[in-house]
Amino acid sequence: xxxxxxxxxxxxxxxxxxxxxxxxxxxxxxxxxxxxxxxxxxxxxxxxxxxxxxxxxxxxxxxxxxxxxxxxxxxxxxxxxxxxxxxxxxxxxxxxxxxxxxxxxxxxxxxxxxxxxxxxxxxxxxxxxxxxxxxxxxxxxxxxxxxxxxxxxxxxxxxxxxxxxxxxxxxxxxxxxxxxxxxxxxxxxxxxx
Numbered sequence: 001x002x003x004x005x006x007x008x009x010x011x012x013x014x015x016x017x018x019x020x021x022x023x024x025x026x027x028x029x030x031x032x033x034x035x036x037x038x039x040x041x042x043x044x045x046x047x048x049x050x051x052x053x054x055x056x057x058x059x060x061x062x063x064x065x066x067x068x069x070x071x072x073x074x075x076x077x078x079x080x081x082x083x084x085x086x087x088x089x090x091x092x093x094x095x096x097x098x099x100x101x102x103x104x105x106x107x108x109x110x111x112x113x114x115x116x117x118x119x120x121x122x123x124x125x126x127x128x129x130x131x132x133x134x135x136x137x138x139x140x141x142x143x144x145x146x147x148x149x150x151x152x153x154x155x156x157x158x159x160x161x162x163x164x165x166x167x168x169x170x171x172x173x174x175x176x177x178x179x180x181x182x183x184x185x186x187x188x189x190x191x192x193x
Contacts, residue, residue: 003139010130010143011150018123018151025178026113027155034106036156040149041103042110043156047148050118054127054144055137067190074186081180085173114152123148 018024023043030039118124127144131137 001136001138002142003134003136006134006136006139007143007146010127010134010140011147013126013130014123014144014147015150017126018148019154021121021123021151023114023118023148023151024155024158026117027110027152028158030106030110030113031156031158034101034109038101038103038106039110039156040153042107042112043114043152044149045107046111046114046118047145047152049115050121050124051127051141051144051148054124055131055141071187071190074183074190078180078183078187081176081183085176 027039027043030043123144127140130144131140134140
């Protein structure tokens with residue numbers, strides 16, 4: 001039986017927890033380069049997989065060693081920052097036209113980025129905990145998916161809006177610095193955990 005109250009509570013919790021997270025940053029970076037609808041399709045599919053895993057696993061994800069999870073997350077952030085900082089700059093800073101990128105290539109890139117970056121994330125663990133607490137997998141799943149989609153949509157659209165006012169080169173450098181800070185925080189938690 002579906003509970004609108006449970007779905008609304010889960011939506012609020014997941015939305016607020018994910019808003020400052022790397023999803024918005026990833027969506028923003030992909031949204032600056034590719035067609036927003038293609039990016040959202042891939043990101044949305046990845047979040048469906050994550051929520052399904054969290055619901056199925058219940059609270060099992062909380063049993064993973066916190067230090068290991070934070071260490072892996074830190075290394076992934078370092079790799080992402082390195083890619084952004086050391087990639088060859090194209091002479092043109094224009095967003096690629098949708099015709100240059102197929103739906104499957106762009107949505108696949110969004111799907112894989114979120115699938116890897118968000119595995120074992122706080123919101124996935126929170127979703128598992130909420131599913132165990134409420135014993136209402138459908139309501140929790142709907143609330144969690146809608147919360148994650150809302151954050152991803154804001155990030156993707158935010159990337160499009162930023163591109164109109166700020167050069168891509170600057171956005172890329174700022175994103176790399178933010179990823180370095182997140183890497184440092186994650187690695188610090190892994191070490192001191």
